[in-house]
Amino acid sequence: MPRILIVGGGYAGFYTAWKLEKQLRKGEAEVTIVDPLPYMTYQPFLPEVAAGSIEPRHAVVSHRRHLKKTTILAAKVTNINHADKQVTIEPIAGEPYQLDYDIIVVTAGAVSRTFPIPGIADNAIGLKTIEEAAAIHQRVLTNFDKASMLPAGPERDRLLTFTVVGGGFAGIEIFAELRSLASALIPKYPTISFEDTHFHLIEAMGRIMPEVSLETSYWVIKNLDQRGAQIHLDTQLASAVDGKIELSTGESFESDLIVWTAGVMANPTIVRNTDLPIEERGRLKVRADLRVGTEDEWIEGAWGAGDVSAVPDLSGGGVGGYCVPNAQHAVRQGKLLAKNLVAVLRGEGPKEYKHKNLGAVAGLGIGIGVFQSGKLAIKGFPAWIAHRGYHGLAMPSWERKLRVVGGWVANFFLGRDIAAIEALQHPRAVFEEFAARPKPPAAAAPIEAPAPAAAPAKKAPVKRKPAAAKAAPAAPAGEAAEPAAEPTASVEPAPAK
Structure with a gap:
């Protein structure tokens, strides 16, 4: 074969x-x-995964589950x-x-595709994989938790400042979805107000979303501006060292999350x-x-x-x-x-790839979207329904369609899940912190030198009666014979093992 x-x-x-x-x-x-990777990622869902509207596992399709006749390496x-x-x-x-x-x-x-901009390689994150989308979601939730415990100041502002680089479809969708997520989080955090959150999108060109008409792109910019998200057009990112954003316009600010979507x-x-x-x-x-x-x-x-x-x-x-x-x-x-x-x-000829453009559709957060097909433009809630309808149907396999749509229905009644599981990045941290470890072997105690022998104490003279046999003359009264002193040995301690 x-x-x-x-x-x-x-x-x-x-x-x-x-x-x-x-x-x-x-x-x-x-x-x-x-x-x-053991799965195919449905990338149009990555912005919604980052916003918590879709469970990460529901946006991927298992190879081994759906490719039953194919050898998978x-x-x-x-x-x-x-x-x-x-x-x-x-x-x-x-x-x-x-x-x-x-x-x-x-x-x-x-x-x-990135450019050699200082700080990007060390501080930014892309939006091409399901892992990146899930990490962005966790970062936003964790930053809100941290900021809620800090007083107003530079560190708090940094945690609540979010930056997206690139104004194409992917950049606008993740930017709008994160703004939607932040707006949903604010009522849960009494110490954080809407004005405390800052969203910046940086685009080097003079417009966003080239797949839609200029009029539609202006509507998107106006909508995001009304929602508290700022778009910088004709602006280049000069530096992002240590999270400090420096723009070609001279503006600068610090941002804890930088999402890069400026090309592939x-x-x-x-x-x-x-x-x-x-x-x-x-x-x-x-x-x-x-x-x-x-x-x-x-x-x-x-x-x-x-x-x-x-x-x-x-x-x-x-x-x-x-x-x-x-x-x-x-x-x-x-x-x-x-x-x-x-x-x-089978000995037949191949056909050429010809397609009819169905248009462009984008989700801009819960209840907001845009759809463009030729001169026809739909904005707002109807376009958002079209966005979800198209991608829900385009998701391969009925098993995945049902999981995605089921999640949307659950979120409609229960709201999106906002539980942060930051420990996913370091799942063994708590276990390692409290895990019992064997004690290190005790070092052998050094051998100490014995104390020098003490000289015998002087004895008081003893009076004896003269014996019948011949005896040595007694010492004069008040004097006692001192025994000879014994030499003491000097012992050096052995080195400790």
Whole structure:
């Protein structure tokens, strides 16, 4: 059987494997997926996870639960040698090894793209993984707890100042969701007022959310301003050393939470370690039919999709002629890639990726959203319903749909969960603090030198009657014979062991 190797288990990789399981005949091909994570993350839900509106586990899809016919390797691919059709596998446990394949599907996704701004690498956090979203949620809740115990001052202001860098969809959504979370927390903390919280979004361009119209973006800015969140346009972040934000406008303030959403880049582990062609922006060169190559020729047995690939946008709406890196494209490309693989295996030709833009929808906190499709723009509560409806349906598998929607329903009646579990970052801290430990072995006591022998006390003279036999003459009265003094030995103590 042909061996199909899928590198990456995100949107495109998961959907490719999922659809191949349904479309391949028994014995037609052997499918293996490689990813160090055991799940696919539904990234549009990350802002709601950070805001506590969705349980973190509900925003991920287990590979092993839903890919029942696919071999799953918990590992990273660190090199692709397509000339020999071989990859280097680095498992999460064990030694690296080589794995052969016949067909490779590169869907390794993207990571946060940062710039060498002082302090960002040490103090900021991204929004590409479920772990990052959960950590942001915990940080906000913990900061409120800490601030509630402090008097007004710089340290309290720092804890209650939250900064987002990047005004794209991801940046605006996390910014608005955190503002919504903070507003919901304030009534629970009598010592913290609305004016004590500060929210700043920094965007280098002159507008936000390029996927929507300019008028809609202005409405979003006005809405967030009314909710106490400030957006800095045409502003660059100059420094974030030790959490002190310095802007190109000369403004500065301290912030305990800095979320970076200013761009993504193709997974560098893959694109820097392969003999497959890479385009000038560091992405895999992919044709419209998702085969690796150019319009004139393709590389046999190599396919690509998702954020790691530069897929031509035949609709004409892409950036630079290519599809933008988002979930909508990755899901659709994964589905088509599975169909094309099956078609090629059966001697048929692949189809090109063509899509119709359904529009853009964003959630801006509980009850607020925006939707843009062409010239049609919907704002406020109806757009928020559209946002949840679309993503609720787009979540793969009915099992995950029910978990997400069930959580939304529970939150509607019970409110969002605001319990901070900071110890998740250091789960053994309390156990270690109070755990009994064996006492260290006692050191051997040093041997002490014995005290010098005391000289015998002088005895009073004893009067004796003269004996019949000849005796020595007695000592004169008032004198006593002193015994000879005995020498004393000097003993040095042995060194302590």
